[in-house]
Amino acid sequence: xNLPHERLPRVRTNPRWQGTTxxxxxxxxxxxxxxxxCGDCGVDGILDVRLDLEAVRRDLPADDPxxxxxxxxxxxxxxxxxxxxxxxxxxxxxGGTPAVEAGRLAAHLGLAGLVIKDDTGLPSASLKDxxxxxxxxxxxxxxxxxxxxxxxxNAAASLAVLAARAGLAATIFVPRTAPRAKLxxxxxxxxxxxxxxxxxxxxxxxxxxEIDRNRWYSRNCAHNPLxxxxxxxxxLELAAALTDDFQGxxxxxxxxxxxxxxxxxxxxxxxxAFGELKALGLIGRMPRIYGVQAAGAAPLAEGWxxxxxxxxxFLSRQVLAAIPRLVPRTLADSISVGIPRNRLKAWxxxxxxxxxxxxxxxxxxxxxxxxxxxxxxxxxxxxGAAGLAGVVAAREKGLISATDRVAVMVTGHGLKDPEAALxxxxxxxxxxxxx
Amino acid sequence: xNLPHERLPRVRTNPRWQGTTxxxxxxxxxxxxxxxxCGDCGVDGILDVRLDLEAVRRDLPADDPxxxxxxxxxxxxxxxxxxxxxxxxxxxxxGGTPAVEAGRLAAHLGLAGLVIKDDTGLPSASLKDxxxxxxxxxxxxxxxxxxxxxxxxNAAASLAVLAARAGLAATIFVPRTAPRAKLxxxxxxxxxxxxxxxxxxxxxxxxxxEIDRNRWYSRNCAHNPLxxxxxxxxxLELAAALTDDFQGxxxxxxxxxxxxxxxxxxxxxxxxAFGELKALGLIGRMPRIYGVQAAGAAPLAEGWxxxxxxxxxFLSRQVLAAIPRLVPRTLADSISVGIPRNRLKAWxxxxxxxxxxxxxxxxxxxxxxxxxxxxxxxxxxxxGAAGLAGVVAAREKGLISATDRVAVMVTGHGLKDPEAALxxxxxxxxxxxxx
Numbered sequence: 009x010n011l012p013h014e015r016l017p018r019v020r021t022n023p024r025w026q027g028t029t030x031x032x033x034x035x036x037x038x039x040x041x042x043x044x045x046c047g048d049c050g051v052d053g054i055l056d057v058r059l060d061l062e063a064v065r066r067d068l069p070a071d072d073p074x075x076x077x078x079x080x081x082x083x084x085x086x087x088x089x090x091x092x093x094x095x096x097x098x099x100x101x102x103g104g105t106p107a108v109e110a111g112r113l114a115a116h117l118g119l120a121g122l123v124i125k126d127d128t129g130l131p132s133a134s135l136k137d138x139x140x141x142x143x144x145x146x147x148x149x150x151x152x153x154x155x156x157x158x159x160x161x162n163a164a165a166s167l168a169v170l171a172a173r174a175g176l177a178a179t180i181f182v183p184r185t186a187p188r189a190k191l192x193x194x195x196x197x198x199x200x201x202x203x204x205x206x207x208x209x210x211x212x213x214x215x216x217x218e219i220d221r222n223r224w225y226s227r228n229c230a231h232n233p234l235x236x237x238x239x240x241x242x243x244l245e246l247a248a249a250l251t252d253d254f255q256g257x258x259x260x261x262x263x264x265x266x267x268x269x270x271x272x273x274x275x276x277x278x279x280x281a282f283g284e285l286k287a288l289g290l291i292g293r294m295p296r297i298y299g300v301q302a303a304g305a306a307p308l309a310e311g312w313x314x315x316x317x318x319x320x321x322f323l324s325r326q327v328l329a330a331i332p333r334l335v336p337r338t339l340a341d342s343i344s345v346g347i348p349r350n351r352l353k354a355w356x357x358x359x360x361x362x363x364x365x366x367x368x369x370x371x372x373x374x375x376x377x378x379x380x381x382x383x384x385x386x387x388x389x390x391x392g393a394a395g396l397a398g399v400v401a402a403r404e405k406g407l408i409s410a411t412d413r414v415a416v417m418v419t420g421h422g423l424k425d426p427e428a429a430l431x432x433x434x435x436x437x438x439x440x441x442x443x
Numbered sequence: 444x445n446l447p448h449e450r451l452p453r454v455r456t457n458p459r460w461q462g463t464t465x466x467x468x469x470x471x472x473x474x475x476x477x478x479x480x481c482g483d484c485g486v487d488g489i490l491d492v493r494l495d496l497e498a499v500r501r502d503l504p505a506d507d508p509x510x511x512x513x514x515x516x517x518x519x520x521x522x523x524x525x526x527x528x529x530x531x532x533x534x535x536x537x538g539g540t541p542a543v544e545a546g547r548l549a550a551h552l553g554l555a556g557l558v559i560k561d562d563t564g565l566p567s568a569s570l571k572d573x574x575x576x577x578x579x580x581x582x583x584x585x586x587x588x589x590x591x592x593x594x595x596x597n598a599a600a601s602l603a604v605l606a607a608r609a610g611l612a613a614t615i616f617v618p619r620t621a622p623r624a625k626l627x628x629x630x631x632x633x634x635x636x637x638x639x640x641x642x643x644x645x646x647x648x649x650x651x652x653e654i655d656r657n658r659w660y661s662r663n664c665a666h667n668p669l670x671x672x673x674x675x676x677x678x679l680e681l682a683a684a685l686t687d688d689f690q691g692x693x694x695x696x697x698x699x700x701x702x703x704x705x706x707x708x709x710x711x712x713x714x715x716a717f718g719e720l721k722a723l724g725l726i727g728r729m730p731r732i733y734g735v736q737a738a739g740a741a742p743l744a745e746g747w748x749x750x751x752x753x754x755x756x757f758l759s760r761q762v763l764a765a766i767p768r769l770v771p772r773t774l775a776d777s778i779s780v781g782i783p784r785n786r787l788k789a790w791x792x793x794x795x796x797x798x799x800x801x802x803x804x805x806x807x808x809x810x811x812x813x814x815x816x817x818x819x820x821x822x823x824x825x826x827g828a829a830g831l832a833g834v835v836a837a838r839e840k841g842l843i844s845a846t847d848r849v850a851v852m853v854t855g856h857g858l859k860d861p862e863a864a865l866x867x868x869x870x871x872x873x874x875x876x877x878x
Contacts, residue, residue: 099544109534112610129564131820133858173820175547184873192865193857198817203873210876217877382633385566385608422628423568423858430627438619438638441645442652 021149024063025090028055028233031352032324039090044231051328053271053349055233057090057280061287064088073254073290074244080104082138082241088284089241090234091142095149100141100174102130103241107249113383113396114414117403121413123262125246126386132162132169133421134342134392135242135274139229140166142238144174147225153177157227158208158215160186161342162420167227168197179224181215183208229273230349236277243281246415247291254290262295262415264363264408268394269299269308270343272354274419279357295415296363298407299354300398302391305336305344306367308351313365320359327355339370339428342391342420364407368397376400377422377429387422390429395419456584459498460525463490463668466787467759474525479666486763488706488784490668492525492715496722499523508689508725509679515539517573517676523719524676525669526577530584535576535609537565538676542684548818548831549849552838556848558697560681561821567597567604568856569777569827570677570709574664575601577673579609582660588612592662593643593650595621596777597855602662603632614659616650618643664708665784671712678716681850682726689725697730697850699798699843703829704734704743705778707789709854714792730850731798733842734789735833737826740771740779741802743786747793748800755794762790774805774863777826777855799842803832811835812857812864822857825864830854 027038030046031054037043045052064087069075077083079096082103086093106126114122127135140163147155154177157167164180171178178199182191184206194201204211212228219226229235243265250260265282267275278297285291301309311331312319322330334346348354358365368376373390376397380386388396395416402408422429462473465481466489472478480487499522504510512518517538518531541561549557562570575598582590589612592602599615606613613634617626619641629636639646647663654661664670678700685695700717702710713732720726736744746766747754757765769781783789793800803811808825811832815821823831830851837843857864 099546102541104539106537108608111534129566129568131561131564132822133564133856169820169822171820172817173543188870189861189865191870192868193822193861195868195870196813196816196822196864197820201871203871204876205873206876213877214874378631381631382607385604385606385632387567387604387628387631421568421858423856426624426628429631430624433627433630435623435626435630436636436638438640439649441639441641442648 024060026058091146095145100144110384128421132165134162135419136162136166139235139238140170143227152225155225158212168194168199172197181211239277240281243278263412264296265415266395266398270345272348272350275299276353297361298363299365302338303367304338309365309367340390372397389420389425392420461493526580530580535579545819563856567600569597570854571597571601574670574673575605578662587660590660593647603629603634607632616646674712675716678713693727698847699731700850701830701833705780707783707785710734711788732796733798734800737773738802739773744800744802775825807832824855824860827855
């Protein structure tokens with residue numbers, strides 16, 4: 009069989025990608041090192057991708073900095089991704105999702121404007137497809153035809169779907185408690201599913217050993233620092249849509265962006281995306297970024313609140329010390345995380361933007377699902393609606409005001425997990441038919 | 444509240460729209476008549492929209508016939524839709540869905556090529572959003588702020604979602620047997636749901652009376668002949684993607700297109716779309732169009748088979764006589780239709796293309812869901828996968844060959860109705876964790 013990636017050149021990486029830097033000790037790794045955990049620090053999720061933005065700036069044409077990549081979709085932002093642009097292909101492209109101006113919802117919440125980056129329509133119905141697509145492209149560039157992760161949720165679904173599109177193998181490690189319907193969906197897409205007789209952490213540990221042993225590509229976002237870069241494309245698309253592809257001025261850019269936070273990857277990606285656009289001179293100002301956690305799984309919001317006004321100035325080691333470790337308890341399963349692996353990256357990006365972290369109750373999340381559905385015509389899963397619940401909370405706290413224009417990242421479709429939201433709705437009594 | 448449609452001009456229709464023609468008696472109605480059932484014939488679903496294609500051809504710029512409409516998405520094809528282009532708005536836009544080249548699936552089925560028009564990522568996760576968007580735009584043009592339909596499935600979901608986006612009211616009549624989860628989803632989007640203590644047909648009858656009495660806009664696709672026109676945009680996008688927006692030649696156009704058939708609206712829309720493009724000189728040849736029904740709900744396939752080789756030449760009255768009335772029985776609920784209301788339009792369009800109708804078993808539909816998921820990374824609901832089941836059947840019957848390039852319309856997401864497909868998958872036994 010002649011798959012597209014068999015005809016693609018084996019080009020490992022974007023030449024503007026310089027490797028990763030440990031956020032804790034500052035040690036630098038090169039693009040060829042394939043290091044996922046800093047050898048000195050031994051902590052997950054603290055390596056940050058380094059891009060030569062000065063060189064990127066010189067490369068980009070001024071009149072249309074991110075024209076259409078032949079592969080389409082998110083790959084137009086290939087100059088800001090660590091993989092080689094040549095490894096992008098239309099078989100594993102996606103993105104170009106809508107930025108919906110939700111005027112009715114803005115009026116309801118008393119805001120000058122509300123724009124929703126709606127990623128519910130991606131192939132596996134969540135934003136995580138963007139990370140999976142980057143993983144596929146990088147694996148193809150490295151000549152690796154097998155990817156793996158530990159997950160039961162959106163990350164696993166995104167890997168299964170994208171690997172099926174690219175004709176690559178996917179192995180997914182899941183804990184004993186994983187819902188059978190979610191496993192069946194992975195199997196339907198041809199992924200190999202390995203239930204581990206233990207917890208999620210035990211499934212994760214086994215996945216890491218098997219990935220090392222078999223030289224598979226790691227699609228563990230908590231582990232592989234490159235995957236956050238794929239998620240950047242959601243915020244890059246949002247900024248492009250609101251500035252007429254960076255030709256139209258900053259008036260429609262949001263003052264604040266609200267992002268659901270579990271492991272902290274997506275909120276980090278939003279911070280990096282806007283930060284890079286500002287560094288490139290493509291936008292004139294950064295929005296404040298707010299990370300929104302479920303109250304029962306809110307280590308970052310809790311640490312941020314305890315740290316008080318000086319939180320944004322914390323050094324990396326102070327950040328790690330400030331964030332408690334919790335046993336998560338929330339119905340928003342995609343953000344039900346007690347120890348966010350990308351906590352340092354998330355804190356740094358949020359702090360730099362002038363934003364903060366918030367916690368919202370499960371009740372508030374269910375309310376937000378209803379608001380999104382009724383006033384914006386978007387059906388979100390609980391974690392996907394947490395960002396909007398954060399907007400409501402921030403409006404009450406005075407963090408945003410009636411003159412603010414706000415953006416919300418809606419990260420997953422309600423059909424993924426409809427029970428809680430639909431269970432609250434009352435079905436009316438029947439009427440008789442015509443005679 | 445200042446909704447976008449309150450600022451839009453009240454322009455009723457596209458000036459190139461000439462009204463409708465009864466396919467049975469030939470009687471013509473004007474654009475202002477708002478006639479849904481021919482007064483002479485009294486049969487549903489037999490009025491066909493008439494467009495002045497000669498005038499449309501003169502209007503279109505040769506170098507970019509369907510440039511980007513300011514509202515985006517499907518509205519780039521506004522010149523071929525009956526509503527006024529000014530009534531389109533980005534709040535109720537959608538479309539621009541992927542045309543996925545499924546090379547692995549083509550190789551598996553022994554075809555020269557297979558392209559999938561994947562409408563699973565639309566806002567309510569089915570192609571029917573295109574009809575709802577057209578209904579919204581037309582209602583706005585008429586100054587009507589309330590839409591209604593009878594449905595429990597994808598049509599209802601599409602109306603609820605799009606009405607919420609536009610800030611219009613939606614009333615949906617449902618039969619007593621409607622699944623509660625589907626009703627809850629409509630209610631979540633703010634629609635008014637009226638359960639009728641009776642069958643679907645009784646709910647339909649009540650909806651028609653209430654629509655007339657309250658002067659609501661009818662989003663019953665079986666009733667309102669304009670809605671088929673919105674669905675045309677799926678095939679128009681497919682043709683545009685495969686011809687570099689009609690500038691790149693016909694080589695990549697499909698030889699045959701496979702479409703799931705319930706009421707017959709979508710298959711009619713595909714025939715009309717390709718027919719109009721050919722009449723406009725934008726494509727050089729028509730694909731053969733195959734309508735695919737579930738074996739337990741296959742009146743068109745049954746009538747076509749019984750009619751034999753002369754089927755394509757049947758006069759309209761012969762067509763109506765040839766199609767049996769059945770009690771439908773299939774797990775593919777979106778095409779579980781015993782009396783397809785658009786049967787005449789469907790037959791005419793399929794016949795004119797040189798294609799035909801096929802029936803496929805529920806077992807074959809479930810197999811097709813698995814093939815789509817595993818070899819193309821697309822998760823379809825049963826009705827959404829029926830088209831691919833038709834490709835498999837047509838290959839076995841010799842209706843398509845190894846030199847053919849084939850297109851399939853995938854019309855709805857698997858998360859809408861996952862049970863049957865996921866129930867067939869076997870979950871592997873667990874392995875022990877690391878020590």
